[in-house]
Amino acid sequence: MxxxxxxxxxxxxxxxxxxxxxxxxxxxxxxxxxxxxxxxxxxxxxxxxxxxxxxxxxxxxxxxxxxxxxxxxxxxxxxxxxxxxxxxxxxxxxxxxxxxxxxxxxxxxxxxxxxxxxxxxxxxxxxxxxxxxxxxxxxxxxxxxxxxxxxxxxxxxxxxxxxxxxxxxxxxxxxxxxxxxxxxxxxxxxxxxxxxxxxxxxxxxxxxxxxxxxxxxxxxxxxxxxxxxxxxxxxxxxxxxxxxxxxxxxxxxxxxxxxxxxxxxxxxxxxHKPYASVTSIHAALDGVRRTLAASGAAPGDIERLRIGVSAMTLAHCAWPYQSQSATAAQMNIYFCVASLVLYGDVFLRAFLPDRLADPAILAFMERIEVCIDDTIEQGGPPLRHGARVTLAAHGKTYVHEELHRRGSPENPMGTSALREKFHRVLGEVLAADLVEELGAAILASDSERGWRDMLRALDAAAAMAAARPTVDI
Structure with a gap:
């Protein structure tokens, strides 16, 4: 129609x-x-x-x-x-x-x-x-x-x-x-x-x-x-x-x-998201991982990181970072790229209070440049989350173009990857046996038995999560 x-x-x-x-x-x-x-x-x-x-x-x-x-x-x-x-x-x-x-x-x-x-x-x-x-x-x-x-x-x-x-x-x-x-x-x-x-x-x-x-x-x-x-x-x-x-x-x-x-x-x-950050920068994070692996560079070896993105990503995520909250850090491409380079991941612990004003992260941001990439911008909405990463180290330049981030429909996280994320996200909140029970019940929840099992496991998860202390973040 x-x-x-x-x-x-x-x-x-x-x-x-x-x-x-x-x-x-x-x-x-x-x-x-x-x-x-x-x-x-x-x-x-x-x-x-x-x-x-x-x-x-x-x-x-x-x-x-x-x-x-x-x-x-x-x-x-x-x-x-x-x-x-x-x-x-x-x-x-x-x-x-x-x-x-x-x-x-x-x-x-x-x-x-x-x-x-x-x-x-x-x-x-x-x-x-x-x-x-x-x-x-x-x-x-x-x-x-x-x-x-x-x-x-x-x-x-x-x-x-x-x-x-x-x-x-x-x-x-x-x-x-x-x-x-x-x-x-x-x-x-x-x-x-x-x-x-x-x-x-x-x-x-x-x-x-x-x-x-x-x-x-x-x-x-x-x-x-x-x-x-x-x-x-x-x-x-x-x-x-x-x-x-x-x-x-x-x-x-x-x-x-x-x-x-x-x-x-x-x-x-x-x-779906493999990183705990705004989606618009995930391709950039994937590209940084690839160029780091190709170059073998340690953080101290990196002279410059140039990241080409869409105009939308530039407006959304490339504003000057100030250490004010986890939310601001998760939305900021400079913080997240620096965190990935220095600590190897952008997930739950990347945004704890001691990281938000980490002098090493703040210093590394000075080596990151973010700009509009004409090819990505001209690709329109399908390439809106794409990135071209150029890493300079050891006197050489390494380039990787990531048009479709990991977790996108074009480059999906399958069932096993999403189950791994499920366990990783809930591992610090729920007991391991409850995480397994809840995950299995959800994946079977289109059946009457699985549906009832899911509702029971959700009640148990709510009780256990509510008993946890509030995260200091």
Whole structure:
């Protein structure tokens, strides 16, 4: 199916009908396989993220003001209303730059859809895996389409896709879980899309960046509840010429939202993160690894590192680093490259307080140059995360071009790599036997037995994670 603003297409209506009718049993089998891996990855992010100070604060505030409910809040192991739990757990899921990524939309759907679907499922104990995965499919498919139609103009205007376009991910997830009609789903989008918010200046150190996912989750659940009760939203919220989502954020390709509905599956275009940093610099990190290996250079041997990237990556990640927070460090290409060169990795321990102002890291940054690479920039959105790394050492120059980062759909992390990441992320939070039990249950959660096992293991994980001290970061 195709539509465009020029023929007055009802894009919001088409998305509402598509989302309301999505059924995981009728989707390609590859979608279910992918979504189970996305749940595996997202649960690790939520559980690990629940030990962080911003997640603990969000959980305390949301549970204190929540109505009674049965949805589990991982950071406190208390139960809360669906919307409050979704807020707290989505904040945790986006809490440490480990969540999945849909490149074109610049969305992390796992930290949006999975906390919403889990909170809904825990609020309705009779729910089964088909309903859960159909809701996830609706969120991934619908939200990533709207996000892709708006991504770059929205981003360059200073808005955070996770908090803005993310409301379509969560609205679709909640509406599909609740079994809303096509018209009610349309109004869910019209409400949630109007409530979504998030400013990119938060990336330079503010905790509120993490809460953009939380607020989008809250807006999606609230929007679905209101729409299900007859409350109306903006009927044409996606395509409205004045004050619609795309027009307000500068989106110019409304057709992208509905192109090839039911034929091209956005879920299959989701990638995963091997590093605990913003995705835009992962290809640069891969390239630095390759040039280090090719040169055999020790950190002291490196005379210069020149990294060519897209204009988007330059704007997003190449600002002058100041030691102010883990968030700022995770978003900064200079810090992350220096950390990789000096310490060999960019994962959880790279952002502890003693690293943020490490004199060796700060000094090495002076040897890093970041600039726009014309070839990568001319490649457009498909190469937006690419990098060309030039390392000078021993009087020689070593060059590596990494167009598709490890973990992208073009260069994927397979099941074994994602299981390894799952164990690595949760290894310091949960007991090893619980990590194994939870991972196995998630990968079998499309069956009734696996589904029940997953819910039991999630309750055990919440109890164990909440008992951990808050991470000093």
């Amino acid at each position: 195709s539509a465009s603003p020029s023929d007055a297409a009802d894009i919001t209506g088409a998305l509402g009908a598509f989302s309301a009718e999505l059924d995981i049993a009728r989707a390609p089998a590859a979608c279910l396989d992918k979504l189970k891996l996305c749940v595996l990855d997202a649960v690790a992010c939520v559980v690990q993220g629940s030990t962080l100070p911003w997640s603990r604060t969000a959980a305390a505030v949301m549970t204190a003001q929540s109505a009674a409910g049965t949805a589990r809040v991982f950071a406190s192991n208390r139960t809360a209303d669906t919307a409050a739990a979704a807020f707290a757990n989505a904040t945790a899921g986006h809490g440490f730059e480990l969540d999945d990524i849909h490149k074109e939309s610049i969305l992390h759907p796992g930290s949006l859809a999975v906390p919403v679907a889990l909170a809904c499922a825990q609020s309705e104990p009779a729910c089964g895996p088909d309903r859960f995965y159909s809701a996830l499919l609706a969120g991934y498919e619908t939200g990533c389409r709207v996000g892709s139609a708006s991504a770059m103009p929205l981003f360059f205007r200073g808005f955070h896709p996770q908090g803005t376009a993310g409301a379509f991910v969560t609205g679709a997830t909640a509406a599909r879980f609740l079994g809303l009609s096509a018209e009610q789903t349309r109004h869910t989008f019209g409400i949630a899309g109007s409530l979504g918010a998030g400013l990119m200046a938060s990336q330079e150190g503010a905790m509120v960046k993490r809460a953009h996912a939380g607020w989008a989750a809250y807006a999606g659940v609230l929007g679905a509840r209101l729409a299900g009760s007859g409350f109306t939203g903006i009927r044409n919220v996606v395509e409205a010429e004045y004050g619609g989502f795309l027009s307000a954020h500068g989106g110019v390709d409304a057709d992208r939202s509905v192109r090839d509905l039911g034929q091209t599956w956005e879920t299959l275009a989701v990638g």
